[in-house]
Amino acid sequence: MSSRRTARQRGQTLIVFALGFALFLFSLTCLVADSAYLFVWSGRVESAAQLGAQSGADAVDPRYLYNATGACPAATPAAACAVQIVDISTQDREGTLYAFQRACIEAADQSAQIPRDAANPLALKTADDPQVPEGTLCASDGCRVYAEVARVVHLPIPLPGFPDTVTVRAAGYAAPVVGTSVATSTCTGIAWVPAPPPR
Amino acid sequence: MRRSRRRGDDAQAVLETALVIPILLFLICNFVAVMVQVTVQEQLNAATALAAQSRFQAPENAVDPAGSRCCGVHGATLVTAGLPTGCRYAAESFYGTMTTYTGLLHWQTATLCTSGGDSGNAANPPAKPVAYPGSPANADVSCDIGSIKPGGAVVPGYVDRTLNPPSGLDVVTCSASASLDFANTPLAWGVFWTPTLHAQAEALPPPFRQ
Numbered sequence: 001m002s003s004r005r006t007a008r009q010r011g012q013t014l015i016v017f018a019l020g021f022a023l024f025l026f027s028l029t030c031l032v033a034d035s036a037y038l039f040v041w042s043g044r045v046e047s048a049a050q051l052g053a054q055s056g057a058d059a060v061d062p063r064y065l066y067n068a069t070g071a072c073p074a075a076t077p078a079a080a081c082a083v084q085i086v087d088i089s090t091q092d093r094e095g096t097l098y099a100f101q102r103a104c105i106e107a108a109d110q111s112a113q114i115p116r117d118a119a120n121p122l123a124l125k126t127a128d129d130p131q132v133p134e135g136t137l138c139a140s141d142g143c144r145v146y147a148e149v150a151r152v153v154h155l156p157i158p159l160p161g162f163p164d165t166v167t168v169r170a171a172g173y174a175a176p177v178v179g180t181s182v183a184t185s186t187c188t189g190i191a192w193v194p195a196p197p198p199r
Numbered sequence: 200m201r202r203s204r205r206r207g208d209d210a211q212a213v214l215e216t217a218l219v220i221p222i223l224l225f226l227i228c229n230f231v232a233v234m235v236q237v238t239v240q241e242q243l244n245a246a247t248a249l250a251a252q253s254r255f256q257a258p259e260n261a262v263d264p265a266g267s268r269c270c271g272v273h274g275a276t277l278v279t280a281g282l283p284t285g286c287r288y289a290a291e292s293f294y295g296t297m298t299t300y301t302g303l304l305h306w307q308t309a310t311l312c313t314s315g316g317d318s319g320n321a322a323n324p325p326a327k328p329v330a331y332p333g334s335p336a337n338a339d340v341s342c343d344i345g346s347i348k349p350g351g352a353v354v355p356g357y358v359d360r361t362l363n364p365p366s367g368l369d370v371v372t373c374s375a376s377a378s379l380d381f382a383n384t385p386l387a388w389g390v391f392w393t394p395t396l397h398a399q400a401e402a403l404p405p406p407f408r409q
Contacts (some may be wrong), residue, residue: 012292036234039234039240040237040241043238043241043242044241044244044273047241047244047245047248050245050249050251051248051249053247054252054253055252055402055405058252058255058405059405059407060407061407081331099405099407101408105219106403107252109340111248141211156321177256
């Protein structure tokens with residue numbers, strides 16, 4: 001009687017153990033797959049931020065880097081203006097964005113493959129699309145161009161009880177330079193575009 | 200009786216372990232190899248994109264002076280004298296970004312600096328880029344770029360006719376190919392494939408520099 005009960009208990013333990021172990025293995029597989037996927041995407045987003053910042057820096061007018069000054073108003077045509085030429089003057093704006101911001105956002109959004117619409121991942125965002133909740137924000141402190149990229153990543157095997165998306169973020173910066181053998185950079189120290197508020 | 204059964208169980212356990220361990224090692228080797236391949240591919244994509252973008256940091260008419268060299272990181276020095284400075288900038292960015300796993304890569308060498316490629320459309324046949332005179336042919340990356348020669352002659356870059364049709368847009372393209380070889384690593388025990396990785400990037404001219 002006692003030995004039969006022990007055998008039954010042993011069988012029950014075996015089933016519980018088998019189910020528990022299968023669940024553990026499944027969770028482990030999910031965790032490994034999701035971690036690997038996030039690892040790949042974090043590298044991709046980091047590269048996109050670096051490329052975006054570099055593109056933004058390259059879109060700065062080189063005359064600014066050589067301390068060129070702009071044409072003066074008609075009243076004083078011969079005198080050099082005190083105001084430097086920068087590509088953040090009003091005529092370089094398109095919509096609400098300056099030239100360097102557009103270049104920065106275009107490059108980073110394309111590189112990070114940020115979809116315009118979640119249902120159609122092949123159509124990617126451009127500078128004219130809203131850059132929230134995912135997208136690129138570009139700013140400059142007058143010395144460097146900063147790019148902050150956020151990409152919503154859908155996990156391949158979502159863990160039960162946990163969110164199935166993770167927002168991967170990365171930031172990159174680059175100084176606008178131009179030169180032949182020696183790069184030249186000019187830094188005003190005055191923010192062209194203040195840093196975006198944290199998301 | 201009991202002793203012989205126990206010996207049989209032990210033998211079975213040894214046999215099972217001997218079967219399972221190689222399979223597990225094989226799987227682990229291939230998981231690691233796939234991760235390495237994905238990482239290298241991402242790095243290659245980033246390096247070619249940054250290389251193409253770097254071209255714009257040099258003025259269009261800048262030419263490297265005599266004695267210019269660059270990028271002797273993978274054992275080969277590239278002589279860039281007489282070439283557009285943008286080519287050297289592109290190469291420096293590429294080699295500076297490709298820093299990890301380089302021992303596993305067998306590069307398909309190419310001409311560093313080319314010009315004149317055309318994506319083509321109905322009216323214009325596609326054209327392959329041609330090498331700049333004097334461009335080194337042992338580079339790991341190849342960039343098709345436009346420039347202005349000292350005399351003022353314009354050398355066209357790559358014309359992408361999908362942009363700004365039908366005339367197209369003069370862009371910079373960079374490409375690189377390499378095969379990933381695990382032969383000199385412990386992974387060679389279970390990895391029997393040698394994938395070829397390829398990356399191509401295109402950079403659009405910034406508004407104030409071209």
